[in-house]
Amino acid sequence: MKGKGLRIAHISDIHVGSFHFVSNLLNRAVVEINEMEPDLVMVTGDLTNEGFRQQYSAVRAYLNNIECETMSVIPGNHDSRNVGYVHFEDFFGSRNSAVYLPGVTVVALDSSQPDLNEGRLGRQNYRWMVEKFTKPDDFKIVALHHHLLPLPGAGRERNIIEDAGDFLQLLVEQGVNLALSGHKHVPHAWRFEDFYVVNAGTVSSLRVRGYARPCYEVLDIYADRCVVTRKFPFGESVEVVSFPKETKPPSPKKSSATERLVI
Ligand SMILES: [Fe+2]
Ligand SMILES: [Fe+2]
Incomplete structure (x- = not known):
């Protein structure tokens, strides 16, 4: 039940064009999401496998079946291959976006770099994000493709953004929730300082690690709590984390190395 809260469906790593992509999984997730009637659908990258225009065209057609009026889409490393970011902009618009729902601000940032698997945000994106947080009392969500923190089972660590330390510091200072x-x-959730970092798995690819299964996340944001649920297409739902919205201690003092961190 949606109750009186706001609902966000978070899907990721569709990978249209991959040998491992299963259209039935994506179509089923779209049906389930439509039944949930979310207020926003967040798509955090790797929509395509190689960034080719025909792959963008195909994934756009799948996502056109989502009935939610508000969708926020950012590219992943696979989408920026082969100069794929030009097609991303043709089919999905700006690579950064901000969505304002009642009491909730969602800022989505492009962490991809052309033809590189490694992610990076950089100070221009920091500034852009801070400027979009215009409502200090909102529940603040940030979305990006790459990891912010290392994840268990993700293999040799090269998946967090290159500037994760600076960006985590900024998220703490900005009171991001x-x-x-x-x-x-690799679906996972960590608590970091006073906020949560929730990683979605892949919604529609069988390129998974260990026992992971294709899945997506559903966020229900109520007056006092946020509840994150993992949903397996055709399968069950599992609550991942539930936490109170109002937990903002004073920002810790910056380390000497970041005293003069410029955003
Ligand atoms: Fe991926
Ligand atoms: Fe990726």
């Missing part, structure tokens, strides 16, 4: 990522097809 929740960060959403995708990338390595």
